[in-house]
Amino acid sequence: MATPRDYSVAFARVAQGDLHSIVGFIAADDPLAAARVLDQIEGRVASLMKLPGRGRVVPELAAFGIRTYRELLVAPWRIVYRISGRTIHVLAVLDGRRNIEDVLLDRVVR
Numbered sequence: 617m618a619t620p621r622d623y624s625v626a627f628a629r630v631a632q633g634d635l636h637s638i639v640g641f642i643a644a645d646d647p648l649a650a651a652r653v654l655d656q657i658e659g660r661v662a663s664l665m666k667l668p669g670r671g672r673v674v675p676e677l678a679a680f681g682i683r684t685y686r687e688l689l690v691a692p693w694r695i696v697y698r699i700s701g702r703t704i705h706v707l708a709v710l711d712g713r714r715n716i717e718d719v720l721l722d723r724v725v726r
Contacts (some may be wrong), residue, residue, distance in 0.1 A: 622665045623699070627706045630723065631696075634709040638693065653690075657709060660688045661695060664704045671697065676716045 627635075635657065643650035664670065671686035674696060688695045689712065696708040710719055 623668050623702050623704050625661055625665060625704045625706060628708070631706045631708050638709060638711075653693075656690050657693065657695065660690050661697075661704075661706055664688070664697065668699045668704050671695075674716070 635654070638657075639650045639654050642653055669686070671688040673683050674685045674687050674694075677683075677685050685696055685698050685707070687697070692712040694708075694710045694712045694716070695706060696710065697704050697706045699705075708719075708723075710716060
């Protein structure tokens with residue numbers, strides 16, 4: 617149950633699409649596994665409501681001095697977010713087996 621001191625969570629449209637794609641891909645072979653993955657990811661994101669700073673700074677961005685973005689891992693997925701005021705903005709749910717620089721560059725180009 618959320619309390620007044622908790623943070624709220626907002627998913628960016630692209631992060632919603634990421635999650636939908638992940639779950640859809642897994643569900644094509646195993647709907648129960650897809651439901652488990654969705655529960656795991658949603659649970660990790662919900663945990664940020666009480667401890668928003670628990671995720672690590674995204675290492676690839678930290679290498680460029682960008683420390684605003686954090687991530688949680690639900691192997692093999694990376695949940696990328698930033699904290700703004702009392703809101704957690706989930707910006708992406710990425711496959712950790714892919715090169716994050718390539719994924720982000722592709723999103724910028726699109």
